[in-house]
Amino acid sequence: MGTPRVLWSITKKCFTVGVITLTVSDLFASIVPVRGASMSPTFNPKTNSLLDSLSDDRVLVEKLCLRNYKFSHGDVIVFSSPNNHKEKHVKRIVGLPGDWVGTIYDVVHIPEGHCWVEGDNTASSLDSRSFGPVPLGLVKGRVTHVLWPPHRVGTVDRKTSQNRVSSSSSASKF
């Protein structure tokens, strides 16, 4: 009898849930799948176990770091690709503004407001070594935990490589 009313109330509930989910995923945290092997073995290590080869890793991305854009060396971040704003990449921060990062050919200075990102799997990773420093404004969140597959659930730790990066903050200790 009240089919339009039922339909309308379902629509209203869906809309409300959608708006709340969008707000939470924009401002607090969201769960994203990681595609590709550029962050192996941290994500998608592609071992021979069944669960690993069935599906991609799912990670928790927190958005609270976007309030004041304070990152540390070794943070894993999600950012929009500078060459294609519709693609998102997951890589680790190797250099922060003001650092000097050593690549194979030369030493690059990271300008203000940018960062240098590299994948953990240096052999097959498209990162700052190809497209240069990434503006921090393109960062969409920081990866804190692995949520799937169950046997690798845990926090994502910071990993730094001191021998390749000379940062302005460490120089001031002398």
Add this chain to the structure above:
Amino acid sequence: MRQWRIIAKEAMTRASIIGKFLCLLHVTDAYVLSSNHVLGPSMLPTLNITGDVVLVEHLSHRLGKLGSGDLVLVRSPLDPKKTLTKRIVAMEGDKVTFSLDSTRSHNSRSLVVPKGHVWIQGDNLYVSRDSRHFGPLPYGLIEGKVFMRVWPPSSFGLWGE
């Protein structure tokens, strides 16, 4: 005892209404329409130096409907906490000719805007810090398109092109 339960239930209902409203406000602000206070001399004479309040829509850049000549709100590539208001002068693939020192034209440079980037400039070339200084801007830093000014009331209105 029962009174506390009734009060708690009413408080929860009120809080959930406020929470839903705040979520709707965030979604509208980020995905549909928002207002921004812009100030500074870099967009004279289009925008006033003392500050204007403009309406920014967040749909065009998601649908890819931006073009050269549009006024856009972008996140600064030099400081992610700041937003800039500039004009798109060239889209990806276009050739841009510019000179850092506008008073002399004989040291001009040309380049092609790379894929996924745009070239932005302030209307007041003498004081604006824009793509002529920090290079092409990645499209992902664009936050919205400025389409209307609501304050001061004397310059209320849309921009034609």
